[in-house]
Amino acid sequence: SAEPDFLKVSGLHAGYGRARVLQGLDFSVARGEVCAILGPNGAGKTTTLRALSGMAGGRGSVTLDGTELLGRSPEQAARLGVAHVPEGRGTFNDLTVEENLRIGAHLRTARRWRGRAERAAVTADLERIYGHFPRLRQRSRQAAGSLSGGEQQMLAIGRALIRRPALLLLDEPSLGLAPLVTRELFEIVRAVNEEERTTVVVVEQNARLALDIAHRAHVLEAGRLVLSGPAARIREDGHIAEVYLGVP
Ligand code: ATP
16 A cells, blocks of 8 residues: 555553553554454453543554544544444434434534535435445334344444544454354454455454454554554465464
C-alpha cells in the first residue's frame, strides 16, 4: 500500500494503575488493511484496542494518518475517525435496530447542522449498512434486545460503520457466537473492508478465523509482540500455528 503507516503504534506502554499491561508495542497498519491481533487470554489485546480509542491512557505514540491519538478522550478519538466495537457490544436493547443505527449516524454532526441534507445522508447511510447486513434490514423495527447474539454483533458493527470510520476496532467479534454466524460475520467484515477500504484491527481468540480475513497479524504475549507477519504466512506455517496459536 502507498500508506504503510496509516496507523502507527510506537513504543506503546499502557496499563491500569500499577498493573503494566503493554510493554512497548511497535506495529503499523497500512490504509485499507485488516490487521489481526492474536494471543492468549490476558496478553493485552483488549488493552491495545482501548489505547487506540482513548479508553486507556498510555505512553509512547499512536498516530492515525499522522494525527496523535494518545491522550485523546474516546469522543475525540471517535471524531478523528476511530470506531471501537467493544466486547459485549453495547447496543441499546430497548431501542429498535434502526434507532440504534440512527444513533450511530447522528454522532457524526453537531446538532445545528442537522438539516434536510443531513437527513438524506443518514437515509443513504442506513441503506448502505442494510446492504452489508441484510439481516438487519429484515429486523429494522425489532428491539435490539430481541436479536440473536450474532445479529446483535452485526448491529454493533453496523452502528460503528455507519459514519464510515477511518479505523474500525473489533474486540472478539466471535465471542459466544455459533460457528456459522461467526463465519457470516467475518465475511461481511471482509466485504466492507474490500468495498469501503476501511482499515480494521480485529482482536480474536479464534486465530484461524481472523487469519482468514486479515492481511497481517501480530501475536501478543504478556504485553509484547512475539510474532508479526503476513497473515497467509502465519496461517500456513504449522510450527507457528502450533507454538503461538495453540492450533494443532
Ligand atoms: P482476554 O482475551 O482474556 O480478554 P486480553 O489479551 O484482551 O485478554 P486484556 O483484557 O488487555 O487482555 O488484559 C490484560 C491484563 O490487564 C490482564 O492481566 C487483565 O487482568 C488486566 N486488566 C484488564 N483490565 C483491567 C482493569 N480495568 N484493571 C486492572 N487490570 C486490568
